[in-house]
Amino acid sequence: xxxxxxxxxxxxxxxxxxxxxxxxxxxxxxxxxxxxxxxxxxxxxxxxxxxxxxxxxxxxxxxxxxxxxxxxxxxxxxxxxxxxxxxxxx
Numbered sequence: 001x002x003x004x005x006x007x008x009x010x011x012x013x014x015x016x017x018x019x020x021x022x023x024x025x026x027x028x029x030x031x032x033x034x035x036x037x038x039x040x041x042x043x044x045x046x047x048x049x050x051x052x053x054x055x056x057x058x059x060x061x062x063x064x065x066x067x068x069x070x071x072x073x074x075x076x077x078x079x080x081x082x083x084x085x086x087x088x089x090x
Contacts, residue, residue, distance in 0.1 A: 005034075005049040005081045010062055012072030014044045020089045022066035030054040033084035049084050 010019070015038050023036045023046065032054055036046035048058055065071045 003049065003051055003082075004055060005047060005079050005084075006055060006059070006076050007047050007079045007081075008045065008059075008062055009039070009075040010044045010065065010071055010073070011042070011075075012065075013068075013070035014065060015042055017068035018066055019044050019069050022069075023062075024087050024089055026058065026061050027087040030058055032058055033087055035084070035088045035090050037090035047079065047081060047084070048087075049082060 020036045020038065023044070027034060027048060030050060032048045032050035034046055034048040036044060039045050048055060050058070059074070059076060062074050062076075063071060
């Protein structure tokens, strides 16, 4: 099964709206490993690793985020990193 890793940065109203917890829940639902963290400038960043189909769904989910979020922009780039086990909030 093809597997890849992405680095993502989400901007908008994404802190204080349970974005990290919802991201972790969605990643676990899709079988994705990685992490998510708040950035000092109000954005949320993370890495996600999983099967192509799962990451495609995850990327679509990031465009919306949880109900209280207002996603303005999502930056995604593929990276070489395969060191994840589980999905954690940092």
